[in-house]
Amino acid sequence: MTLSSAAPAQTAPQTPLRIAIIGAGPGGLTLARILHVQGIATTLFERETDPHARAQGGTLDLHAETGQLALRRAGLEAEFQKLARYEDQGSRLCDETGRLLLADDDAEDGDRPEIDRSALRDLLLGALPAEMIRWGQALREVVANPDGSYDVVTTAGRETFDLVVGADGTWSKVRPLVSRYQPAYSGLTFIEFGIDDVDHAHPELAALVGKGKLGIESNDARAMIIQRNGHAHLRGYVIFRVPLDWAEKRFDFSDPASVRRALEDELLGWSPKVLAFIRASNDQIVPRPIFALPVGHHWPNRPGITLIGDAAHVMSPFGGEGANAALFDAAELARHLTTTPDWRSAVAAYEAEMFERVEEPARFSAEGAATELSHRSREFGLAWMEEHLQQRKAEASA
Ligand SMILES: Cc1cc2nc3c(=O)[nH]c(=O)nc-3n(C[C@H](O)[C@H](O)[C@H](O)COP(=O)(O)OP(=O)(O)OC[C@H]3O[C@@H](n4cnc5c(N)ncnc54)[C@H](O)[C@@H]3O)c2cc1C
Structure with missing residues (x-):
């Protein structure tokens, strides 16, 4: 042709x-x-x-x-x-204490x-x-x-x-x-981090994420998403609703250890169980403002x-x-x-x-x-996941 x-x-x-x-x-x-x-x-x-x-x-x-x-x-x-x-098509949702709210673990037929x-x-x-x-x-x-x-x-x-x-x-x-x-800037900035060799180095984190992705929703305008990638790598995003230049001013991205500490400060009140994702990160940490x-x-x-x-x-x-x-x-x-x-x-x-x-x-x-990041984030997240789960089950049985 x-x-x-x-x-x-x-x-x-x-x-x-x-x-x-x-x-x-x-x-x-x-x-x-x-x-x-x-x-x-x-x-x-x-x-x-x-x-x-x-x-x-x-x-x-x-x-x-x-x-x-x-x-x-x-x-x-x-x-x-x-x-x-x-x-890796599963999804889970938990709150900032690490309490599981919903799990769709058997999704390999999706x-x-x-x-x-x-x-x-x-x-x-x-x-x-x-x-x-x-x-x-x-x-x-x-x-x-x-x-x-x-x-x-x-x-x-x-x-x-x-x-x-x-x-x-x-x-x-x-x-x-x-x-x-x-x-236009959406108002949301993701801070991206990674964890290598999670199955061996951090089996408890691998178990918390399960077979796919884990959303952590609080009702205090902070959230996290962690996704299982290939080769036992986890990639996560801490999500903030902030001005566009906030992340660059707040964190020194040339010094990942200082970013980790500052992220923990920003997530004050969250359980050590979920903060462990930040502590375990060993990859570069980068801001991703969402446009x-x-x-x-x-x-x-x-x-x-x-x-x-x-x-x-x-x-x-x-x-x-x-x-x-x-x-x-x-x-x-x-x-x-x-x-x-x-x-x-x-x-x-x-x-x-x-x-x-x-x-x-x-x-x-x-x-x-x-x-995302509203005072009803958890409720919205749960409703979205339940709907997604029903839809996936209906498609699988069709
Ligand atoms: C945090 C995050 C998570 C995401 N997760 C998902 C997801 O789970 N599922 C999904 O479907 N989508 C996801 N997306 C969206 C997805 O990444 C994009 O929609 C997708 O990459 C778009 O592909 P593209 O080829 O149009 O553009 P891009 O992937 O942006 O590729 C553009 C290419 O053009 C090149 N380029 C740019 N400017 C020039 C230039 N001047 N001259 C020459 N080359 C140039 C770039 O280097 C790049 O290689 C996500 C996005 C973000 C930010």
Whole structure:
């Protein structure tokens, strides 16, 4: 399959469509892979210098109808199944004393298996020709040319493309070409920490988390989430509702031991049983302020420019939808590009469907961010988990 850069009505000789993808995150890599499988070449620009330049973050649950479907269309289902951790789909909720409120421990029959972000990235990278990715080339700007093409200006030079896909995440440099909106701070800051080799080094913490994730909800505007990752690693987040610059002022992130002590001070009154997670952390500790674009974010179609994933609709992580939506955007854009004769119409159709599709997950995530750390957090957390549990059981028995 080849896509041509000419408009359908033109009869001039057709050259292959020049497609630039900005960003080698889950969205950009999935798009490059699906188009590659269809015989369509793309050029992928990534600002990181190599695949292992940065730790990729925690575990993701991939949903059957979005994330997993995208990997199936990428021809990677079998490989994904080898990496997927079905056994880690459990969830638990406890309060700040460590008292268990609800446990969904036998969830391995669910259809949202976990995969580490690094494993997902390696899976996608291994399925692409190495020369397709321009590592260490950060996008500076996209410049419109009079003939309708665009120059992609990176730290390494300038190149012309017909279609530029912004898969460059929350602070997309492609987005300003189509939208004036910038993500807004949700008011929530996550402080991320990690614990290695938990089964041997801290079996009591491994037992408390169980087979998946543990939420610790208090009604005093503080919370924690701890997730089991692959290779016996736990990744946790202490969640605060604070001004945007609070974490940088409050903690010295260059000194993890001092951050641990300060976190314990912030969690004054919490049981040593749950504070033990902070004490056991042996990884870097980093702040993750949570940003989101407005629910319903959309833009008027501009031929030659589009967005996928967080660049289009970054949302708070409460729904666990962001990476799934990024993968599915990639799959849908690729589907339209490979089935619609006119690529400009294909992109417009992708956008129209995507705007509608992501509105509900974005609303759900925004509601999660709004109700987190309220005086009724525990009650909301419990209600959400009970609903999730019923839904999972109904799906399993269907
Ligand atoms: C704490 C936290 C927990 C989360 N948990 C979950 C979860 O459980 N489930 C889930 O589905 N989602 C989760 N998410 C959301 C998920 O991480 C994102 O939705 C997902 O990574 C979006 O993928 P993406 O490819 O669109 O963007 P990104 O993953 O942000 O990738 C963008 C890529 O573009 C590159 N880039 C950026 N700027 C440039 C530039 N100028 N030039 C070149 N390259 C550039 C970046 O280096 C990066 O590689 C979580 C997010 C956070 C913050």
